[in-house]
Amino acid sequence: MLVGSDYTLVYNVLSFGTAVMFGAFVYFLTQMKSVSKQYQAGVAVSAIVVGIAGYHYYRIWSDFGEGVMNEGYRYADWLITVPLLIIELLIVLGVAQKDRTSLMLKLVPATILMVGLGYPGEVADGNGAKWTFWVLAMIPFAYILKTLYAELQKAGQRETGAVAKQIKNATYVLLTTWLVYPIAYLFPIFDGDSEALETLRQVGYTFADITAKGLYGLMILWIAKARTEAESNA
DSSP states (O other): OOOHHHHHHHHHHHHHHHHHHHHHHHHHHHHGGGSOHHHHHHHHHHHHHHHHHHHHHHHHHHHHHTTOOOHHHHHHHHHHHHHHHHHHHHHHTTOOHHHHHHHHHHHHHHHHHHHHHHHHHHHOSSHHHHHHHHHHHHHHHHHHHHHHHHHHHHHHHHOOHHHHHHHHHHHHHHHHHHTHHHHHHTHHHHOTTOHHHHHHHHHHHHHHHIIIIIIHHHHHHHHHHHHHHHHHHO
8 A cells, every 4th residue: 555645646646537537527418419419429428438437436536545445446447438438439430320330349349358358467466467467458459449540540531620630639549548558557567566656557547547538538529519510511
């Protein structure tokens, strides 16, 4: 368990993460009617994602305040929210229903497999087990990123103006944010007794979650708004 300034930093970051998630939840709910009906489901899913994350962050934060770090809450959150992130993106990208269903049938099981393989390594004591599960989890991780990047590129080529710009921004957020997770995962392997690395891991996970859920949700909303405006002017 962390102590001193490391404890205070992680405690405050977890508190900040909780506040951001709940604040984003309320904001996304207020914005649902600002986009076309066909994209409202995407914004609703964004609200669900940050609402679920807010609950789990509250549990992590409150437990941490009592001297317990329960990584199970984080993985339970990812198990639910990561598939939803995939769904919300495919909705606002304008992927045809047939293609969207096909992609969901591939990507959603891949996200569940990725998170499910990551958890045993996260809680394992030995570095051998941590490396093994990290490598296994990276297989679906790489597949998901490659597939989503391809879909974002296709969508960006289909669109012009503000829509294309917002899709490009979402691509950057997706790639940079998701790469934080496998890096932070490895910190206990480098030095399991280092409070500095543990602090960096917890802070990294939290800000990656804020970006991947809150900021990414904003990107989804902006894409939906841009598409709504473009379609209304067509």
